[in-house]
Amino acid sequence: MKSIWLTATRVAACSIPLFLTACAVTQPPVPAGPPRFQLLSAEQMTPAQRELANNIRSGPRAAVPGSAANNAALGSPFNVFLRSPELGDHLQKVGSYIRFKSTMGSRLNEFAILITARQWNAQYEWHAHHRLALQAGLSPEVAAAVAAGQRPTGMKPDEEIVYNFCQELHTQKQVSDATYKAVLDKFGEQGVMDLIAVNGYYVLIAMVLNVDRTPIPNGGELPLKPLK
Numbered sequence: 001m002k003s004i005w006l007t008a009t010r011v012a013a014c015s016i017p018l019f020l021t022a023c024a025v026t027q028p029p030v031p032a033g034p035p036r037f038q039l040l041s042a043e044q045m046t047p048a049q050r051e052l053a054n055n056i057r058s059g060p061r062a063a064v065p066g067s068a069a070n071n072a073a074l075g076s077p078f079n080v081f082l083r084s085p086e087l088g089d090h091l092q093k094v095g096s097y098i099r100f101k102s103t104m105g106s107r108l109n110e111f112a113i114l115i116t117a118r119q120w121n122a123q124y125e126w127h128a129h130h131r132l133a134l135q136a137g138l139s140p141e142v143a144a145a146v147a148a149g150q151r152p153t154g155m156k157p158d159e160e161i162v163y164n165f166c167q168e169l170h171t172q173k174q175v176s177d178a179t180y181k182a183v184l185d186k187f188g189e190q191g192v193m194d195l196i197a198v199n200g201y202y203v204l205i206a207m208v209l210n211v212d213r214t215p216i217p218n219g220g221e222l223p224l225k226p227l228k
Contacts, residue, residue, distance in 0.1 A: 037080050037212050039073035048085035053078075056092050060100045066131070076124065076214040077205050091204070098201050102194045103187060106136035108162050112198045114138075115166040118146050122206035123222045124214040130223065149227040161186055162195065169199055 042050060056062075056078050061069040068075030074082065081088030102109050110133035117125040126147070133143055142159065145152035155163060161182045168175045183192050216222060 033213055035076070035213050035215060037076065037083065039071075039075070039079055040082055041073055045082065046085070049082045052082060052085045052088050052092070055089060056081075059092070059096050061096070064132075066128075068128070076212050077208040080208045080212050094197075094201055095205070098194070098198050102198060103191050104162070104194050104198065107133070107138055108158060108195075109198055110136050111138050111142070111159060111162055112166050112195060113202050114143055114146050115163065116170070116199050116202040117206060118149065118224065119170045120203065120206035120210065121224055121226065122202075122209055123216060123224055124209045125202065125206050126223050127216050127220070147224055158186060165195060166199055169196070 040049065042053070045053060053074055056069050056074065059069070061067045064070075068078055073079070078088070078092065081091055098109065104112070110129055113129045114126060114133055116122070117129065130143060134140060138159075139152075139154065142152040142155055151167075152159075152163065164179050165175055165183050168179050180192070183195060187195070
């Protein structure tokens with residue numbers, strides 16, 4: 001009897017992580033309400049905030065149509081960065097490297113951003129980068145599967161390598177030896193680091209946007225549905 005009880009206890013204990021994993025994919029909508037951080041005009045900014053705004057506007061983001069860096073008042077996440085200008089300047093430099101200098105290239109980089117946005121139910125992040133991902137060559141069907149919380153079919157070999165790495169990193173908080181080796185063999189050690197960085201940086205951006213409750217422009221529909 002004692003042996004049966006111990007076996008049942010172990011089975012129940014092993015089932016708990018599986019239950020928690022299943023619960024983790026259920027994502028409630030971003031809390032409704034107006035944005036929390038007021039957009040700042042140049043006249044409202046401190047000297048340090050104006051310097052940060054100028055650094056963002058003079059960088060490579062300014063050449064991207066529709067970028068929040070091109071708004072009359074800096075849009076989020078940069079609008080939130082302004083609240084801590086020194087930190088914000090470090091962050092925008094990291095973001096600039098990830099967006100424009102990463103060894104992963106635009107298509108895979110934007111793919112990783114979409115995977116991260118889906119994990120965090122980051123509506124504005126998805127809105128801003130879905131267009132960029134398709135422009136970079138990501139298949140609309142692959143993006144649609146990620147939005148639906150499904151493993152995409154028809155991924156290119158390098159996309160499958162990136163997808164496996166990102167999914168494991170977000171859901172398991174680590175990656176297996178096989179998944180690590182696939183990225184290492186394809187992209188080298190710098191590629192591994194750059195892929196970790198795009199996931200981590202855009203988790204931070206998702207946090208900023210979700211806390212701010214950054215709206216979809218012009219009252220647009222939320223692009224991501226809660227996962228069941």
